[in-house]
Amino acid sequence: MNSTLKVLISGTGFAGQGHADAFRAAGVKVVGIVGRTPKVVEEVALKKGISYYGTNWQQALEDCKPDIVSIATPGGAHYETITQAINYGCHVFSDKPLTHNGETAIALYELAEKKQVKTAFASSFRYMPHILHAKQLIADGAIGEPTEVECMSHFNLERDIPFGWSHRKEDGGGRLNNNFTHMMSIVTSVIGENILSIIGEVRDDLGKAPIVEGVHNFKTRRDFIPKDLNDPTLKWGESNVEWSYTVMAQLESQIATKPVSVLFKHGGLNPRFNEDHIVFYGTKGAIYIKGHYGMGPLYLWDDSKTWNEQALPQDIVDNQPQVDGDTERNWHYLVREFVKDIKGENVAPYQSFKDGSLYQQLIDLIRENNNWTDVRHLQH
Known part of the structure; x- marks a missing residue:
């Protein structure tokens, strides 16, 4: 893959801006950014030098034609956004959590496997x-x-x-x-x-x-x-x-x-x-x-x-990537590996939606809080 890869960013906060910096450092062109609030997404786009910005994700996919999407919004907003991106044929880099529950996380993992797109799950402090x-x-x-x-x-x-x-x-x-x-x-x-x-x-x-x-x-x-x-x-x-x-x-x-x-x-x-x-x-x-x-x-x-x-x-x-901040440096590390893999280069295994969907199922189990044994009937 010799042509320059293109990434579209979902999210305008700390993570969205950090993802944009990480992909640029990896040689990927940031072709657009999407957010919820028109004024905020415009301000961030101007600040980061991103020419395309808006609030309509589906329209942005069609207008920007990205190879990769980077998901930098809270987990509850991931399912629809990622589903649309995978169906469009994009590789997906998603911050954690993958979604808000195990059922939707599994659905995203299975869809990515079906569409044969690469995915990265950014629980990235392992770096x-x-x-x-x-x-x-x-x-x-x-x-x-x-x-x-x-x-x-x-x-x-x-x-x-x-x-x-x-x-x-x-x-x-x-x-x-x-x-x-x-x-x-x-x-x-x-x-x-x-x-x-x-x-x-x-x-x-x-x-x-x-x-x-x-x-x-x-x-x-x-x-x-x-x-x-x-x-x-x-x-x-x-x-x-x-x-x-x-x-x-x-x-x-x-x-x-x-x-x-x-x-x-x-x-x-x-x-x-x-x-x-x-x-x-x-x-x-x-x-x-x-x-x-x-x-x-x-x-x-x-x-x-x-x-x-x-x-x-x-x-x-x-x-180690030469950037300030632990969170930012870890994003850069994982993005670097992800981009190399998309380009067909050999890289060490990294976490994908397989891991993200497993983690969400584990979280569902832990939240059930049903592991207690009532001991009040025992002899004291």
């Missing part, structure tokens, strides 16, 4: 440098056989962030869709992609949030928190989705004789006392990575019986 380093160390036997993984995170999000898609299950909100997807991707990238079993519990600690007009960018929504939360004219929206979760899983590993146990513990509204972290335990050692998404540094516990900080290998450093 963090220290996560790649941990994968390399464990594959080389640095901790022996992996036995257990622990993922702990406390975000202390402001309770009064304006009401929006993140508060609504039907719009793709919730911490499972927007945190667990990355965490499961990180762990499976290191341990193995085959998820054997899962159990979980979720909790809505929030209840409600103020309704505020004018919020278009997920990254700047904190700026719109009302100054007076006791204002009697203020309207409130009710949350219907989880803000905390606890999930346990078992994964198959090619270098372990037994399933590897994984604990995912996330409190979206809870303050952290110490560092968030990811730990990989094994029969001969352990790897500790500071930060909820593996920001680093990375420490190795080995025969020395102490935690020793490990420098990043130069090959991992050299292979």
